[in-house]
Amino acid sequence: MKVIRTIKEMQLFSQGMKLQNKKIGCVPTMGFLHRGHESLITRAKDLSDCVVVSIFVNPTQFGPNEDFDRYPRAFENDCKLIESAGADAVFAPDVLEMYPVGFLTEVKIGKVTEKFEGERRPGHFEGVALVVAKLFNAIKPDIAVFGQKDYQQTLVIKKMIRDLNFGIDIVIAPTMRESDGLAMSSRNTYLSPAIREKATILFQALEEAIKAIESGTKERKIINAIMHKTLRSELEIKIDYAVSALSNNLEEPDVFLAGDHIVLLLACFLGKTRLIDNAVVTVPLTKQM
Numbered sequence: 001m002k003v004i005r006t007i008k009e010m011q012l013f014s015q016g017m018k019l020q021n022k023k024i025g026c027v028p029t030m031g032f033l034h035r036g037h038e039s040l041i042t043r044a045k046d047l048s049d050c051v052v053v054s055i056f057v058n059p060t061q062f063g064p065n066e067d068f069d070r071y072p073r074a075f076e077n078d079c080k081l082i083e084s085a086g087a088d089a090v091f092a093p094d095v096l097e098m099y100p101v102g103f104l105t106e107v108k109i110g111k112v113t114e115k116f117e118g119e120r121r122p123g124h125f126e127g128v129a130l131v132v133a134k135l136f137n138a139i140k141p142d143i144a145v146f147g148q149k150d151y152q153q154t155l156v157i158k159k160m161i162r163d164l165n166f167g168i169d170i171v172i173a174p175t176m177r178e179s180d181g182l183a184m185s186s187r188n189t190y191l192s193p194a195i196r197e198k199a200t201i202l203f204q205a206l207e208e209a210i211k212a213i214e215s216g217t218k219e220r221k222i223i224n225a226i227m228h229k230t231l232r233s234e235l236e237i238k239i240d241y242a243v244s245a246l247s248n249n250l251e252e253p254d255v256f257l258a259g260d261h262i263v264l265l266l267a268c269f270l271g272k273t274r275l276i277d278n279a280v281v282t283v284p285l286t287k288q289m
């Protein structure tokens with residue numbers, strides 16, 4: 001497996017693949033990989049002939065008081081996982097390669113970035129869009145696989161792809177979970193054993209809301225209150241947001257309609273660690289008894 005450090009070398013590698021008529025799949029990551037990332041690589045492998053995994057802890061998507069400096073890094077282990085998952089190359093540029101002195105350009109996407117995660121983390125989605133645009137211009141993939149785990153991010157990227165004519169197929173893979181339901185995340189490593197035990201409450205809150213929707217609840221405020229009530233049962237957990245919205249545009253009607261696809265979105269602080277999770281559920285066509 002090839003480890004590529006520069007944008008030029010990455011572009012030459014991809015050019016070579018394209019000359020051999022190989023379809024390129026890419027999986028952008030920030031490293032410290034787990035089974036969730038591995039499932040994305042497997043999916044990319046199924047859908048393409050050559051898989052490039054990028055590892056880049058992107059400073060522009062972290063706020064000034066966030067965890068950029070202490071974000072976990074494990075390059076050697078990551079390379080082992082990527083190789084055994086069957087990828088062909090790792091693209092791991094350093095910060096100056098991606099953002100040389102004098103870098104100026106910004107990528108700003110409207111509405112879909114303005115609420116929930118975007119509101120709580122100003123500049124986050126602009127940083128994500130910028131780095132993904134740069135990674136796509138370096139890797140030149142035909143398809144790219146992202147996780148549903150970062151739900152709002154998937155909407156932002158799909159919007160950018162359409163609006164800027166990248167011509168890349170975006171594939172969204174399901175969230176991989178631990179056996180108690182906690183969504184896998186590189187940030188789970190921050191959790192103390194005591195807090196880790198309580199973290200399953202995020203998944204339980206989603207499940208409670210899904211149950212209510214599937215048995216006929218359609219009022220947005222009631223759905224949100226169910227998630228809040230479940231989360232509040234763990235005193236150590238502080239809710240940042242727990243909301244429901246239409247899954248395609250994040251709009252928040254007072255009452256959802258039969259057939260609507262709802263996304264349930266959570267962000268919570270567990271001690272100092274902030275975790276997010278989500279689920280998509282369809283409002284049943286007829287009320288279940």
Ligand code: AMP
Nearest residue numbers: 029030031036146147149150175176184
């Ligand atoms: P990250 O390294 O956290 O930036 O994530 C890189 C990619 O992996 C993103 O597309 C994430 O949505 C995805 N991802 C992270 N956690 C999971 C998970 N538990 N299951 C599936 N995909 C995930």
